[in-house]
Amino acid sequence: MVVAAIALVCAAASISPVARPIRGLSLDILTALRWEMFGRSHDPAASPAVVVAIDEESMRTAPFKGSPMLTWTGEIGRVLAATLEGGAKVAGFDVVIPNSLEQSEIPFGDGMLGEKIRGFDRDFLRALAGASTKGKVVLGQVLGDRSIMPSSGQRIAVRQQQNIRPLNDHTDSDDVVRRVPLTFTIDGAKMPTMAVELAARALGTAPQFDERGRMTLAGYPVPGRVPNTMTLNFEGGADDIPTFSFADLRACAVKNDKDYFRRWFDGKVVIFGTVLDIEDRRQTSKRFATGIEGARAPRCAAESTPVMAGFRISTIAGVYIHATAVNNLISRNAVVEPGPLVRFLISTLFAVLAAAAAWRFRPLSAALAWMAVIVASIAGATIAFNHALALPIAEPLLASLFALAATIGFRFVIADKDRRLLQKSFALYLAPHVINRMLSSNKLPELGGETRDVTVFFSDIEGFSLIAEKMSPDNLMELMNEYLSAMTDVIERHGGYVDKYIGDSIVAVFGAPADDPDHAANAARAALDCCAQLAELNASSPLFHEYKLAQRIGINSGEALVGNFGSRRRFNYSVMSDAVNLASRLEGANKFYGTTVIASETTVALTGEAFAWRELDAIRVKGRTQALKIYELLALSAGLTSSQAVLITDYADGLAQWRAREFERAAQYFGRSADIDRPASLFAARARELAQNPPGEDWDPIRTLQEK
Known part of the structure; x- marks a missing residue:
């Protein structure tokens, strides 16, 4: 319940007004990722809108160099007429020229400047009037407390508001443009914005509105999460919209190159605007996927020199916002954003997954799992965005990150406090597997057990009683602690569980409490490594310089009852069966044979061919009537030396002759x-004795060991 509450709170917080500043990041990141993953999705030449840029080149090229834009009107009219004659469907102006030189009251000579240049704007106004008659020109205005309108002459030429539309855009709370308005209400009438008007005229239809104010254009329901807006679908880079330098087009119009205008402007929506380094620059959802701006369309004339920017900046010229909106409307690929409920459900899903991972796994594993889910979800969201669906990524990321951190904190401060205390308290008494099983079962330990196939490992120090007599208790404790610590590390490294210490003896189990299908092989590896570790201690540890220790190890596999044994008030996790007793007897058999590691035939059968075993004998141990074959572990098969291989072969031949009652030949091999x-020496002496005094027909080749 706590985890669910954490997930819900984090999901709700991620879509609350507090998180509004980061909400738009999803669009920005997806725009950049789509550009990096998929590149350009459309051929720029197929763009419905093109831009005529009043750019740095135009500012530096004659006749415009050093002249204010008020003096450009005649040439603007010339280029406007050329583009429309070239087949452009409609032309819009993102640049507003609010004044006219003809209205200037600056004294000039014996009169006013405006009077001296009367008719200066005539060509421009004629071009506007001719285009407005055909509905092919739209001037821009900026609404506000002090609206910016075209000059009175321009307004008259285009028949007033019939061909004037707002240029205002929509800015999010972080001052980034991600949407454009669809309409404004002026004098009580609903008026389309510049982009909507241009797209509608290009499509030859008027926008329609339903009772909820949602707009449909040429059968396309325009999506918009924010009412009366459309979310822009920006391409990445800087050459997605063909851009023509105004200076180059003016030179082309002077040359009367009609083919060029027909080739590049036929059927297009033309938007005039400024593309300068510092003027009318806006941050948009394209801010992480911009490019180096400049005149990028094929040029017409060579009278001017292109001026290219030398570096990328995160802003774009405002004219591209309108051009992108026109393209989205005509191409019907505006971005679709899910509503608040869908965003909340997605954030909740991610928060639940993160909280569940933090509750189920360790912090590092949970963090890695969270990162994998986030990376996969961002990749999926990028693919969806390539089809104009903007799934949220900032909100789910924020919600899941907070849920992950909150759940880890809750576990650390509250939920896992008792668990850590228990693990810390019992780590020195119980195996980690036992503690984890007890905690995961969520119940107290109880008496009882289960039958498992295990391998029992029993080790003892040779001559320990004599060593203990000669050492002080403190020195003996220090020696034994180092020995038992080293052996325990080896056993646990191979998956074994140390059941108990009995003085200098170690009783360990492989295959319980954790399942281990290779329990016999792991016990054999542990035995070899224990021998190697003791040899290293004897050679390097100062505590072992005076007393060189030798150990004996017995290994046996079989069914055993593992679980909690003892009284109702106090018990131990242990193992109980005849397999344990036999392992103890095999450890003791090393005394007789002078060996270090003896295993039962059951263990040898389970270990496979990875180990080099020598069959020692067939014996009966004290307390058992059934005979069994015993084997000495010499080495890993890969590490067997040639002398050990010869020893195994001679011994096996001698044992075969012994069991066949060929005692003289057996004595030769042994x-x-x-x-x-030592084992060969024992058999050789006994074989020679039996060769001199042959046994009766009831002779049994089984040796009975009376000592434990």
């Missing part, structure tokens, strides 16, 4: 290594 091998 005698080959009797000087260096």
Whole structure:
């Protein structure tokens, strides 16, 4: 319940007004990722809108160099007429020229400047009037407390508000443009914005509105999460919309190159605007996917030199906002954003997954799982955005991150406090597997157990009583602590569980409490590594310089009852069966044979061919009537030396002859290594004795060991 509450609170917080500043980041990030993953999705030449840029080149090229824009009107009219004659469907002006030189009251000579240049704007106004008659020109205005309108002459030429539309855009709370308004109400009448008007005229239809104010254009229901707006679908880079330098087009119009205008403007929506380094720059959802701006369309004339920017900036010229909106409306690919309920459900899903991971796994594993889910979800959202669907990524990321951190904090401060105390308190008494099983079961330990196939490992120090007599208690404790610590580390490294210490003896189990299908092989590896570790201690540890320790190890596999044994008030997790007793007897058998590691035939059968075993004998141990074959562990098969291989072969031949009652031949085989091998020496002496005094027909080749 706490985890669910954390997830819900984090999800609700991610879509609350407090998180509004980060909400638009999803669009910004998706725009950049789509650009990086998929590149350009449309050929720029197919763009419905093109831009005529009053750019740095135009500002530096004659006849415009050093002249205010008020003096450009005649040339603007010339270029406007050329584009419309070239087949442009409609032309819009993102630049507003609010004044006219003809209205100037600056004294000039014996009169006013305006009087001296009367008719200066005539060509421009004629071009506007001719285009407005055909409905092919739209001037812009900026609404506000002090609205900016075209000059009175321009307004008259375009028949007033019939061909004038607002240029205002929609800015989010973080001052980033991600949407454009669809309409404004002026004098009680609903008026489309510049982009809507241009798209509608290009499509030859008027926008329609339903009772809820949602707009449909040429059968396309314009999506918009914010009422009366459309979310822009920006391409990445800087060449998504063909851009023509005004200076180059003016030179082209002077040359009367009609083919050029037909080739590049036929069927297009033309938007005049400024593309300058510092003027009318806006941050948009394209801010992480911008490019180096400049005149990027094929040029017509060579009279001017292109001026290219030398670096990328995060803003774009405002004219591209309108051009993108026109393209989205005509191409019907405006961005679709889910509503608040869908965003809340998505954030809740991610918060639940993060909280569940933090509750189920360790913090590092939970963090890695969270990162994997976030990366996968962002990739999926990018693919969806390539189809104009903007799934939220900032809100789910924020919600899931807070849920992850809050759940980890809750576990650390409250939920896992008792668990950590229990683990810390019992770590020195119980195996980690036992503690974890007890905690995961969510119930107290109780008496009882289960039958499992296990391998029991029993080790003892040779001559420990004599060593203990010669050492002080403190030194003996220090010696044993180092020995038992080293052996325990080896056993646990191979998956074993140390059941108990009995003085210098170690009783360990492989295959319980954790399941281990290779319990026999792991016990054999542990035995070899324990021998190697003791040899290293004898050689390097100062505590072992005076007393060189030797150990004996018995290994046996079989069914055993594992679980909690003891009284109702106090018990231990342990193992109980005949397999344990037999492992103890096999450890003791090393005394007789002078060996270090002896295992039962059951263990040898389970270990496979990875180990080099020598069959020692067939014996009966004290307390058992059934005979069994015992084996000495010499080495890993890969590490077997040639001398050990010869020893195994001679011993096996001798044992075969012994069991066939060929005692003289058995003595010969055993005698080959009797000087260096205690088991061979024992068999050689006994074989020679039986060769001189042959046994009766009831002779049994099984040796009975009476000592434990």
